[in-house]
Amino acid sequence: MFRVEPDGTTTVYADGFTQLTDVAFDSVGNLYALQYANQPEWQGVRDGSLIQIAPDGTRTTVISGNGLEAATALSVGLDGAIYVSNRGDLPGQGQVLRIDIKKTVPEPTFILGILTFAALGINSFSQRQRSHEV
Incomplete structure (x- = not known):
């Protein structure tokens, strides 16, 4: 995705997506990107x-x-929820999903950071316990 400035210059705003079908901003400036599929459909x-x-x-x-599969469009509701057309290309199976954005899954790098912090904390605690036992 590119950002086009008022003077016409472009910069990469976000990349690394697969099969984007829709994007939308919410009221606080978050951009939502909807991927039809996370991998090539073939x-x-x-x-x-x-x-x-x-x-x-x-x-x-x-x-x-x-x-969430074959997602074809999204809309940010006045209630702050995201509405997604799911299975939008499957006749008779399409549906609209309401997604509460307050329930999210952290990106893998965030989880790795938490695990690293926890491991360092346990190691530090163990070392302090051993030094008090001697």
């Missing part, structure tokens, strides 16, 4: 995802898979 997997990109560039996966 691989047989149609699990899609909704990704929130904060104004500072931080990405959060709101939903990935878990019934």
